[in-house]
Amino acid sequence: MKNELLLSAAILPMCGMAGEAIAASPAKGAPKEKQRPNIVLFLVDDMGWQDTSLPFWTQRTHYNDTYHTPNMERLAAQGKMFTQAYACSISSPTRVSLFTGMNAARHRVTSWTLRKNTTHEQPDSVMIYPEWNVNGICQEPGIERTTQVTTLAQVLKENGYQTIHCGKAHFGxxxxxxxxxxxxGFEVNIAGHAAGSPASYYGKNNFGNKPDGKSPLAAVPGLEKYHGTDTFLSEALTLEAMKALDSAQQKDEPFFLYMAHYAIHTPIQPDYRFYQKYLDKGLPPVEAAYATLIEGMDKSLGDLMDYLERNHLTENTVILFMSDNGGLAAHTRAGELHTQNYPLNSGKGSAYEGGVREPMIVSWPGVVAPDTKCGDYLMIEDFYPTILEIAGVQKYTTVQKRDGISFMPLLTGKGKVKDRDIYWHYPHSWGPSGPGIGATCSIRSGDWKLVYYFADGKRELFNIPEDISEKNDVAIKNPRIVKKLAQKLSNYLRSVDAQRPTLRATGKLAPWPDEIKD
Structure with missing residues (x-):
């Protein structure tokens, strides 16, 4: 728990095949090599749905008027906003799903990773938590408590893409x-390692690295040239990303840049380039600092967009903007906790919308219509097949079975994504308490969302379009819907051999949602 506060704060497999990954040429009819688009995947850490001046809701809120993200607005004007984009409620599960196409219940990296063979969970009086894959994922076989996978970056590399990682990794x-x-699968790594947060955002503090060599695990590696300077981490990463793109342009191959910022994860340290104006707005110091992390991230987005324009790359580059989980609301923040993602309930670590609904934008000139919105829901594992389809890679095999479905029809406006349900699974204790936080599993099916709590068997039902804040549990009024969704959720979790906590009172595994008697 202490470490987490310091460091952070049934869909069947589509095209899932077992076997070694192979390099496959683009399918017949796909764009020629030089025409294949560059891809920038811009992932923000702990950014809530409302942590932007760009409203993803049907109306503006005071948060949209507090934060300043002009480059998100600029990107949205060039592309499409997705108002119901979902991820996992914390970082590692999301990043693993993103790079494997697997749902978290399947890959079993269901909580955050850091130390080898070590879980952060504290003993619980009600449950014994399952032996999950605390070591994350890797591409090598036989590594204990990992899931062996073929990563998105690996498939792209084998199909002619230059693969660049910049920022937070947190895969293993x-x-x-x-x-x-x-x-x-990355050919270039800038500042990525095991930790999920920086020890410090400040170059003057060497990003947490100690001169005596006894640095904490969260010390950011590989940015020594900025040590002792006033360079903020988000700026250093952006500068290094552009240098990597300079090198990439020397080769006759498209690039895949995974721009994975540490911001806006704790520690909430002010970026002094923007700090005073938020203090002048009357924000408490921690909230002013939080706002600067957001604006510094947005400046990075704008700098990369400017780079693409200067180098005449904009027309052949796809930019996908996404966050890994909801905004932090359970601790550290000023004011009443669990309200920082309004109108969504709760935040990071929660099964409620505040923990899993993310700001998402995609720009693809000539393909994605500018200044448009999409209200269809999608899940983080859908990025895997979508990005490969964008890259023209249609024939590939992976070690793992996959759950994601391409949302290409939502980008192009041609065709439809078939109706399906999406699932979340978090059979753990995150640490902090709050609404929707705990050992849970959930399903979104059409307008309905069912949340199940392993500890006591409670099932909550919400109609999301009618009750976006999830304040009105209508489970008692709709027993048939509860039964139907509980069965769907349980059947999916059984199909992927999902893990469950053990109840101390009985010594047995906690019931599945459809095993609870009304």
């Missing part, structure tokens, strides 16, 4: 292969 625990992006 320290001293395991998955901790190093260079073993995960």
């Amino acid at each position: 625990a320290n001293d395991t292969p998955g901790a190093d992006p260079l073993t995960m």
